[in-house]
Amino acid sequence: MSFYTSITGLKNAQTDLDVIAHNIANSETNGFKKSTASFADIVSASVLTDPKLTVGIGARVSSIKQNFALGPTEQTGSALDVAINGEGFFTVVDPTSGQTEYTRNGAFSVGGGGYILTDQDARLQVFPVDASGAISSTTLQDAQIPGTNAAGAEYAGVTISSTGQVVATYADGTNTTIGILALATFIAPTGLKQMGDASWKATGVSGAANYGQPGSSQFGSLLSGTLERSNVDLAEELVSLITAQRDFQANAKAIDTASQISQTIINLRT
Known part of the structure; x- marks a missing residue:
């Protein structure tokens, strides 16, 4: 399950990168309004599931919201x-x-x-x-x-x-x-x-x-x-870009770790 959970994180990080890249590309577009991606966790549970043992199964894009604050x-x-x-x-x-x-x-x-x-x-x-x-x-x-x-x-x-x-x-x-x-x-x-x-x-x-x-x-x-002018703040977007990159790397590392654990188990059985 960890593979699929981390894949949702990779997809969300990619969406975040796409939104940030779009904002940066339009930093000189008159009247442009920047957007922000928001995410929500995914939990799979039934009425019989012990709430103390519930494990999340990833994240999803909840909205890509426009910011209509005035530009300079x-x-x-x-x-x-x-x-x-x-x-x-x-x-x-x-x-x-x-x-x-x-x-x-x-x-x-x-x-x-x-x-x-x-x-x-x-x-x-x-x-x-x-x-x-x-x-x-x-x-x-x-x-x-x-x-x-x-x-x-x-x-x-x-x-x-x-x-x-x-x-x-x-x-x-x-x-x-x-x-x-x-x-x-x-x-x-x-x-x-x-x-x-x-x-x-x-x-x-x-x-x-x-x-x-x-x-x-x-x-x-x-x-x-x-x-x-555009209400995009380049300094803010570049910080968000670094954060999204780190999120992508962390999820990729989680997939790599799950792969190594799976490989270890396979080697034990063989």
């Missing part, structure tokens, strides 16, 4: 680089699949059609506004900048305020609010499904998204000209 911020000076100072996710939609995703990576740009896009060409979502710039509906829409304003002046630039107003500037000096950026929060963010590219999708575990304006209620405010 870096000033870039770009008007469309935005970081969330607090809770919330940017809401984006893939125009091809229509799938809604959530991200903390606020590195946006303006595409040829006037849409504000992520690096993966997903469209940023905003609340529509009325003539006074107030939210007119809770139904989200693509953030799209008209190429010219009502007077025919050409588009000159765009800014995003700390409370989410997306304001387009035109050559005649006028400004137009095209929407208010929509942030999303979740009851259980650790239940979000990782989609890659530092983005997530809602699941039954995370619950449905709750949308709101930046700077209101539990939603964080925005930092324009700033990006949130």
Whole structure:
């Protein structure tokens, strides 16, 4: 039994190494959130087993949990680089699949059609506004900048305020609010499904998204000209890497010891 018990330890150590390696590989990925592997013991016993003589039979992976702590911020000076100072996710939609995703990576740009896009060409979502710039509906829409304003002046630039107003500037000096950026929060963010590219999708575990304006209620405010970096601490990950390596070696040694004992018994019988 010791062989199979130690094999579970080897597999768990390998899983821990995989998680740590993934964290280290994404230490420079904007908006990335590190993960931590947790383990639980396995005990096989029946109602007739003496609890004082119960022996465990190994361990298993109980969860790989994401850590959504804020990462450090870096000033870039770009008007469309935005970081969330607090809770919330940017809401984006893939125009091809229509799938809604959530991200903390606020590195946006303006595409040829006037849409504000992520690096993966997903469209940023905003609340529509009325003539006074107030939210007119809770139904989200693509953030799209008209190429010219009502007077025919050409588009000159765009800014995003700390409370989410997306304001387009035109050559005649006028400004137009095209929407208010929509942030999303979740009851259980650790239940979000990782989609890659530092983005997530809602699941039954995370619950449905709750949308709101930046700077209101539990939603964080925005930092324009700033990006949130990965929350991976390399020093911490390297220490965890050494620990996982030692766990792997210890379990491998246990298998080697069991093998030597088995070989000794076989030699005695022969």
